[in-house]
Amino acid sequence: xxxxxxxxxxxxxxxxxxxxxxxxxxxxxxxxxxxxxxxxxxxxxxxxxxxxxxxxxxxxxxxxxxxxxxxxxxxxxxxxxxxxxxxxxxxxxxxxxxxxxxxxxxxxxxxxxxxxxx
Amino acid sequence: xxxxxxxxxxxxxxxxxxxxxxxxxxxxxxxxxxxxxxxxxxxxxxxxxxxxxxxxxxxxxxxxxxxxxxxxxxxxxxxxxxxxxxxxxxxxxxxxxxxxxxxxxxx
Numbered sequence: 001x002x003x004x005x006x007x008x009x010x011x012x013x014x015x016x017x018x019x020x021x022x023x024x025x026x027x028x029x030x031x032x033x034x035x036x037x038x039x040x041x042x043x044x045x046x047x048x049x050x051x052x053x054x055x056x057x058x059x060x061x062x063x064x065x066x067x068x069x070x071x072x073x074x075x076x077x078x079x080x081x082x083x084x085x086x087x088x089x090x091x092x093x094x095x096x097x098x099x100x101x102x103x104x105x106x107x108x109x110x111x112x113x114x115x116x117x118x
Numbered sequence: 119x120x121x122x123x124x125x126x127x128x129x130x131x132x133x134x135x136x137x138x139x140x141x142x143x144x145x146x147x148x149x150x151x152x153x154x155x156x157x158x159x160x161x162x163x164x165x166x167x168x169x170x171x172x173x174x175x176x177x178x179x180x181x182x183x184x185x186x187x188x189x190x191x192x193x194x195x196x197x198x199x200x201x202x203x204x205x206x207x208x209x210x211x212x213x214x215x216x217x218x219x220x221x222x223x224x225x
Contacts, residue, residue: 037162037216045154045162045205047214060213094161102173104152105207108161 002026002107004095009112016085016116022078022095022109029071033098034078035105036069038091038114046091049080050098063089085116120144122206122217130225137193139220141206146186150210153182153191156219157202165204166191196222 008020022034035050048060049069057069068081078095092113096105121144131137141151149169154162164173166182169189179194193200201224206217 035214044218045156045207045216047207047216050214058212099164102164102167102171104164104167104173104209105154105162106164106167106173108163110161 002097004097004107004109006093006095006109006112009093009114011115011117012085013118014086014116017081017083018085018114020080020082020093020095020112020114022080024076024078024097027097027100028073029076029078029097030073032100032103034069034071035096035098036078036080037094037096037105037108038089039094039111040088040091043091048093051078082114085114087116090114090116119213120147120208120211120215122208122215124204124206124217124220126220127218128221128223130223131196132225133196133198135196137191137196137200137222139191139193139204139222141184141189141191141217143187143189143208145211147208147210149185150208151182151184151189152207152209154205154207155200155202156205162205193222 003025005023033052051069066084092111094111096108099106125140153166156162170182203219205219
């Protein structure tokens with residue numbers, strides 16, 4: 001069964017750093033693309049980053065230069081290093097896999113909440 | 119950035135009724151559009167991809183249509199478990215974007 005489990009969220013002060021992890025099972029994280037999508041409380045979904053199987057990465061302007069997506073193939077885990085955090089980064093962060101069948105985000109993990117507040 | 123505008127924001131219907139949700143793109147995305155369903159406290163679930171293809175395990179009452187800038191998600195007869203938020207998503211251009219969502223609620 002394909003499964004994604006995020007961890008690493010929590011309460012962090014503005015300007016701080018946090019690293020999210022997304023442990024994958026039932027497939028290899030390098031088999032297709034992997035992405036992070038966030039959802040602020042009561043708001044819609046916002047795509048933030050993607051890493052392709054070849055290692056290419058892309059970011060939304062809102063996080064470019066502050067956040068870094070990476071993966072560890074030996075641990076079959078996706079990461080999201082978030083630096084210089086701001087209040088507007090407060091959201092549930094989901095990792096999602098680019099399905100090798102549909103080539104769209106499917107499935108998604110259950111999400112991890114990041115709260116940026118003093 | 120391609121802006122996806124969904125309408126209506128909220129759709130109040132009864133079980134058994136037909137739901138028609140719209141997603142309009144600010145520029146053409148061809149058929150590079152998907153629909154997701156999200157229930158409270160849950161992750162989004164892929165329903166429709168490439169504008170009109172049902173994902174694995176999605177009931178036939180869900181259908182998608184459209185191309186270019188205008189897309190429609192139709193639920194032919196609402197079941198109790200279909201009351202949720204539906205979001206469209208494009209990956210035709212960077213950055214990828216989502217619509218703001220349509221909430222289908224019980225009337």
